[in-house]
Amino acid sequence: MTMTRLIRSELRKLTSTKMPLAFLAVIVVMAGLNAFAVIAGTDMDGSKAFIATAADQRSLTAFAANAFMGAGLFGAIAVAREYGHHTVVPTFLASPRRHRAVLAQLTAVAGVGGVLSIVGAGLTVTAVALALPTTDYGFLVSAGDVFRVIAAAAFAGAAGAILGAGIGAVVRNVGGAVTSAVLVLIIAPPLVVQLVSGSGSWMPGILANVVSGTATDVAAPAAVAALATWAIIPAMIGLIAVRRRDVV
Amino acid sequence: MTMTSPTATSPTANSVVTAPTTGPQPCAAPAGGTYLLTVDNVTKSYGHHVVVDHLSFTVPPGRVTGFLGPNGSGKSTTLKIMLDLARADEGSASIGGRRYRDLSDPARTVGAMIESEAFHPGRSGRNHLRILADAIGISPTRVDDILEQVGLADAADRRAGAYSLGMRQRLGLAAALLGEPPVLILDEPGNGLDPQGIRTLRDLLRSHAARGGTVFVSSHLLAEVEHLADDVIVINQGRLVAHGALAELQQAASLARSTDPHRLAAALERTGATTQAQGGDGLVVRGMPIDEIGDRAFAIGVALHELSPHAGSLEELFLNWTSEPSTDKEVSKP
Numbered sequence: 001m002t003m004t005r006l007i008r009s010e011l012r013k014l015t016s017t018k019m020p021l022a023f024l025a026v027i028v029v030m031a032g033l034n035a036f037a038v039i040a041g042t043d044m045d046g047s048k049a050f051i052a053t054a055a056d057q058r059s060l061t062a063f064a065a066n067a068f069m070g071a072g073l074f075g076a077i078a079v080a081r082e083y084g085h086h087t088v089v090p091t092f093l094a095s096p097r098r099h100r101a102v103l104a105q106l107t108a109v110a111g112v113g114g115v116l117s118i119v120g121a122g123l124t125v126t127a128v129a130l131a132l133p134t135t136d137y138g139f140l141v142s143a144g145d146v147f148r149v150i151a152a153a154a155f156a157g158a159a160g161a162i163l164g165a166g167i168g169a170v171v172r173n174v175g176g177a178v179t180s181a182v183l184v185l186i187i188a189p190p191l192v193v194q195l196v197s198g199s200g201s202w203m204p205g206i207l208a209n210v211v212s213g214t215a216t217d218v219a220a221p222a223a224v225a226a227l228a229t230w231a232i233i234p235a236m237i238g239l240i241a242v243r244r245r246d247v248v
Numbered sequence: 249m250t251m252t253s254p255t256a257t258s259p260t261a262n263s264v265v266t267a268p269t270t271g272p273q274p275c276a277a278p279a280g281g282t283y284l285l286t287v288d289n290v291t292k293s294y295g296h297h298v299v300v301d302h303l304s305f306t307v308p309p310g311r312v313t314g315f316l317g318p319n320g321s322g323k324s325t326t327l328k329i330m331l332d333l334a335r336a337d338e339g340s341a342s343i344g345g346r347r348y349r350d351l352s353d354p355a356r357t358v359g360a361m362i363e364s365e366a367f368h369p370g371r372s373g374r375n376h377l378r379i380l381a382d383a384i385g386i387s388p389t390r391v392d393d394i395l396e397q398v399g400l401a402d403a404a405d406r407r408a409g410a411y412s413l414g415m416r417q418r419l420g421l422a423a424a425l426l427g428e429p430p431v432l433i434l435d436e437p438g439n440g441l442d443p444q445g446i447r448t449l450r451d452l453l454r455s456h457a458a459r460g461g462t463v464f465v466s467s468h469l470l471a472e473v474e475h476l477a478d479d480v481i482v483i484n485q486g487r488l489v490a491h492g493a494l495a496e497l498q499q500a501a502s503l504a505r506s507t508d509p510h511r512l513a514a515a516l517e518r519t520g521a522t523t524q525a526q527g528g529d530g531l532v533v534r535g536m537p538i539d540e541i542g543d544r545a546f547a548i549g550v551a552l553h554e555l556s557p558h559a560g561s562l563e564e565l566f567l568n569w570t571s572e573p574s575t576d577k578e579v580s581k582p
Contacts, residue, residue: 009383016375017368086366087379089333090423093360094383096332096349246334 006095006104013087014078014112023074023116031123034060038131051132054140055214061128061141063121064152064208068160068227069185070120071113073178075164078109079238080177082168092247102169102239109165110158117157121150145213152212155224159231160185160204166234170241184234202226282309282460283344283357283431285330290339292325292486299325301486302339307464307479309430312457314477314494315466318570322486323466324362327435331360343431355384358431359424364417364439369409373400373419376408377426384427391426398422399448413440421449431462438472450476474562484570498559502538504545505530505554512550516541522568532558534568 014020038060043049050056082088082105095101125146129139141149164181171177189203200206201217207230209215210223218226285307292300300322307313317323328334330341332348343351343358351357367376377391395401398418403411408419417440424432432453438446453476457463467473473480473494480497482490490497506512509531513523521536533541538555545552560568 005383005385009379012375012379012382013368013371016372016379017370081368085368086363087368087376089363089366090355090380091383092333093331093358093362094355094380096351096354247328248334 002095003100003104006091006101007107009091009094010104010108011111013082014108019074019077020112020116023070024119026070027116027120027123030066030120031127034124035127035131038128039134048135048137051128051135051137054142054145057128057132057137057139058141058145058149058212059209059214061121061125061146062149062152062209062212062214063117063124064149064156064212065205067113067117067120067153067157068163068204068208071117071157071160072164072167072181072185074113074116075109075161075166076168076171076177076181077164077174078112078161079105079165079168080172080174083172084174089247098243099239102242105169106162106165106235109161113161113164114154114158117153117160118150120157121153125149148213152208155211156204156208156227159227162231162235166231166236166238169238170234204230281344281430283462284308285431285433285462285464286342286345287326287330288340288342290326290329290336290341292322292329292334292336299486300329300336300483303483303486303488304339305481305488305491307462307481309462310457310460311478312453312463312465312476314473314480315464315483316468316470316473316480316566317483319468321483321570323483324435325486326483327360327362327433327464327466330433331358331362333362353384353427355380355429356386356427357429358433359427359429360432361420361424361434361437364420364436366423367408367416367419370407372405373408373411373415373422374404376419377422380423380426386427390428394422394426397425399445414442414445417441418445425452430460431464432456433464435466436468437465438467438469446472470561470563470566480562482566482569489569490565494562497565498562499557501532501534501558501560502536502541503530503554503556503558504533504541504552506545507551507553511548512545515544515548515550519544524568529553532560 038051041050051060082091091101092098095104132139163184167180167184168177171180185204189205193200193203204227206215206217207223207227210218210220211227213220287303287305290300290303291298303322303326315323325334329336330343330348340347348354348358374391374395377394378388381388381391392401395404398421400415400418400422403415408416411419417437421434421437424434437449441449450472453463453465457478465473465476477494479492480490480494481488503526504512506529509525509529513525513531516523516533516536519536522534524532526532538557542552542555
């Protein structure tokens with residue numbers, strides 16, 4: 001009962017500001033860019049080979065990697081602003097057993113991150129499908145593959161949001177949390193790949209593509225587990241930090 | 249939940265004046281019973297800086313207790329420890345005999361206002377309260393009621409970031425009152441309120457205490473506390489310097505007018521009293537019973553023209569308590 005109340009409260013927090021709308025606007029722009037790429041883009045030789053096959057179109061519509069990064073930023077902002085605006089104080093007064101509050105927050109952030117990612121994947125698929133008739137190609141992706149692309153985006157979005165929430169809980173100010181999330185999601189992976197051979201397959205972008213079915217670097221269940229691990233480790237660090245720290 | 253009687257409490261080790269035995273009695277216990285707040289030997293340091301230093305006091309139900317101290321004296325940290333927002337290095341704090349985190353329904357037992365700006369500026373006042381109502385399981389209709397009660401009904405759907413300072417205080421107060429808690433712990437609730445708001449706040453807190461509620465209010469608005477509080481707890485540098493019924497504390501000084509105030513002052517200070525010159529021949533004496541002042545004046549051959557209880561203002565007392573490094577002063581009634 002308490003958890004239900006807390007999750008409801010956290011969902012209202014997320015939906016009672018304009019932040020989800022801002023992310024939604026970014027998603028719409030990204031879908032539009034995909035449509036524009038289909039309509040106006042060409043390969044080096046001037047052809048439209050990049051949308052010629054079902055696999056090509058599936059790669060174009062696979063939204064999971066974007067969802068992981070975007071939701072990571074969403075989670076980091078959503079949680080860090082709680083500390084910045086001190087709205088975490090009434091939350092911890094309502095739930096002095098802080099792990100419950102944090103779990104409710106993670107659940108809500110993951111839920112909204114997942115929903116935004118579903119919307120993003122759906123809009124991207126729709127935009128590409130609507131743009132393709134302007135070319136010589138039809139929409140070739142099967143319904144099953146569309147479903148997988150959208151499901152992968154939902155999972156990656158939820159995982160990314162949890163990762164971001166963990167970073168937000170540790171860093172506690174929006175600027176620092178966003179910077180840290182960018183470091184973890186965008187800057188660190190290529191550096192790690194340079195330093196550790198064979199690690200490329202385990203970076204979030206590749207893992208998200210494997211989950212979407214557009215890459216085969218590792219087995220899909222392993223990719224799901226690895227992407228979840230990327231999310232859970234910062235979330236656990238955040239949870240421990242929140243439990244141990246004073247609210248100042 | 250531990251039910252406690254709303255009777256006066258016995259003084260703690262650091263208490264310097266006996267706990268109150270007078271004052272308004274509760275008319276009816278608030279829902280949820282009455283709660284004694286206890287801070288027991290609490291110490292808290294940040295790095296090498298001791299913020300709260302072996303602090304002990306109790307806050308009885310049925311009364312309004314003011315919590316005073318200079319900036320940085322440890323008031324907010326003490327409140328946060330009481331509410332489990334900060335962890336004490338030593339000692340403990342309890343509400344009705346239980347730690348805050350062990351209360352079965354903490355947010356409906358204690359209404360707290362610790363950070364007056366604890367809201368998202370882009371969120372409406374109504375949504376801010378609905379979020380809290382969701383978290384503690386309160387009907388949305390209660391949100392409308394409390395917005396009306398604190399005078400924010402007309403501004404409820406505006407962004408809280410556009411509220412004036414007084415409106416923000418009202419929103420914080422609304423959040424504290426939302427769960428109709430028997431205990432109120434408020435950090436500087438009067439900041440930014442206009443005179444009408446101050447009056448409303450005072451009436452609200454006094455009626456809450458009169459119903460048997462426990463009201464603990466930190467403030468640096470001494471004139472307001474003088475009008476509001478039955479009891480005061482004063483800390484300086486994290487240590488208790490005075491604790492008791494405000495009326496008794498205000499009487500805990502004597503005025504001695506004499507032929508030789510300088511010699512009298514020296515004699516009294518040698519035995520531990522504190523003195524303060526007043527007028528040409530007067531001394532305000534604290535820390536010594538009035539009879540003893542007369543005896544000592546007689547012993548050194550100083551003729552007294554007047555020896556009477558001296559009622560000081562809270563500001564005068566506060567400055568006296570906090571003007572020197574804190575020690576557990578003995579302030580006795582004249």
